[in-house]
Amino acid sequence: MSENSSPATAKISTYLMMIVLIVIALSVVALMLSVNALIVGNEVVAGYLLIIGFIAMALSVYVLLQSRRRIASMKIEAPKVMTTVECRKCGFKSVREFQRGDFVFKDLDACQKCNEKMIITAIYKEVKEKEKTYGV
């Protein structure tokens, strides 16, 4: 499946971008004011403004990264599908990646060990992450 996102989804919403830009601008102003306050000797106000500026800056960057991550998660990932090939006579078993044309109970080439025809016995995908139980 294609790994590129379509133009419809590649952009971050203008509304969100506008809010983020405003907050960044305000946080920069707060930081500048804090420097100003420090110069005039008002350390308490400078401290407040510094905290407000940094928090606002951090929040806007976080929101921006979150929306980018959401776009990244929009890609449809094709799961890895495996095919189990077995020899019914000697029990020789091998697991390989799925190839187009594979189906369960399809006859394949001769077994490496006993020369009997091998068949596909299973085709499946493995899901790595465990389902959350929410403690119940």
Place this chain on the structure above:
Amino acid sequence: MNVSALLSAITNMFGGAGDSISQILSILFYVVFIVFLFYGQRIQMYVMIREVEGSLYKLKYIKEEGRKITIETIKEIGKPQTDPSARVDRYLEYFTIQPQSMDPAGIVYKLDHILDVRDSRLKDEVKIMAPASNEVQVNNLENTLEAAMALNFIYKVIRHYYIQGKKTLSLYIIMQLQMILPLVMKEAEAYASALKAFAYGQPIGDGAGALVAAKLLHGYETRKVPKDCVVATVPLEGRTAFIIKAEGPGGNVGKPGDAVKSVIEENEGKIASVIMIDAGLKLEGETVGAVADGIGAAIGGPGVDQYKIEEALVEYHIPIYAVIVKEDIGDAVSPMRKEIADSVDKVIERVKNVILERTKEGDKIVIVGVGNTIGIGQ
């Protein structure tokens, strides 16, 4: 009056005092309070609209990917002379009108007829779009197109309510949409992963029943029964079992209703029991691939096959048992999970238990493996 004096006057009015920072914060608090008092619901609605819009973008992306995969698969497998895009776009807008139910007598057969016409029409369309494809590939392409069609439909319905909600600025339309969105998205994502499985001909979770039947009848001679199904006569625990499944390995669910009816009639109703095996929807908290058994016709879809099976069973007084493999909607239409593939042996054990407990030696039984047999031969 300068700005700081004005600030001070305003904050003093609301009982605030102190340095300029606390004055600003105090005013900010009152402004936010007043804005939320009058525009709280509207702000909440805009937040919901943003959320729906985000999901709509995702749905659009999934739908476009679905269309792209479908066209690429048709070009790759079917080797058409002309570009199939226009035909695919036309196909995505296909609709089926349900029969009139004001007088419900005979509606099952009317619906059955409409579904038959739809199926044959779609198969013909696929053959035109992909002339180089064989019967198995035609079935797989038909399934791929149906998944793309489902995605297109989901996108259009959500878009409809989103635009309607924005037009009317109705909180209740937007709220309903936002509430069902997680379930809709889950379904859409399931169809998205189904697309690849159908295009490649990989077995899907819904094929659990078909896989069990295939394992039981593998190595025995099969014959075709109506419609698009196969049956094999297999000795099982001292009984004669007629094992039925849809004909694979192409994407096909067959018509198990007609198949069961014809096998029962061939045996003049002398069937000790019918056992149906299917994938069953699990509840949250249940394990994928868990096996459960019960009573009744285990078969989904529009209900036509279930009706036909129940009708035949009632006519000949045949008991019916069901064994299901639990999975959720996402697992049912995406490539088969290992847990489901591994559950096949447990299902066979359960079926054997039912046979030993509920029938006598020498009896004839019917075992039906229900589900899409894509990627599963016989």
